[in-house]
Amino acid sequence: MNWFLAKIVYRIICGEGNHTSQFDEQLRLIQANDENEAFDKAKAIGEQEQEMFLNQQQKMVSWQFVNVCELYKISALIDGAELYSRIQESDNAGQYIELVHKKAAHIKSSNTHKYLQLF
Template sequence: MNWFVAKVVYQIISGEGNHAPQFDEQLRLISATSKADAWKKANDIGEEGQYAFQNQQHQKVEWKFINVPEIYPISELKDGMELYSRIEEPGNVADYLAWLRTKSSQWNTPSPLAFLPS
């Protein structure tokens, strides 16, 4: 068996969908014999992962499976290896850095971003 990282994408739809479009991009670790088998397995995971519920406003909130757009083979598992990378181009750098600081603060460890200028 071989290891792969698959990106599984869902669209999040609340109510009638009259909101800013939202997509949940999940990275899944897949064990498979080939890239094609990994895609099939990731696709099955995506299909099975669809769900819906009623929110507090009694609106349907749905995770709708879209597709598996990317599969990456992993030749070996080792500490600190890069699994995925995406370049961000934020409209507002200060807001983006503030968001990163907020997200990293939940780990209760000093963030290298804490030393960046606001």
């Protein structure tokens, strides 16, 4: 069996959808014999985890599976191994760096990010 990293994309629609388009990109670990099986498993996860619920304003929120848009074979599980990389372009380098620092501070201070439990 091999390990793969799959990017699963969902479209988030709130109410009638009269808002800026939102997409959730999730990176998932998939164990499979080959790329075809890994893709099929990632797609099945995406389809199974679509959902609809009411938000705090009692508007219907829909997470609609779009597709699996990236799939990478992980050759070895090594401490510090790079699993994913993306080049981000920004018109304002200072704003981007500030956002990165804010996210890092949030992770450091938030208990929700200290532990990951998979069920």
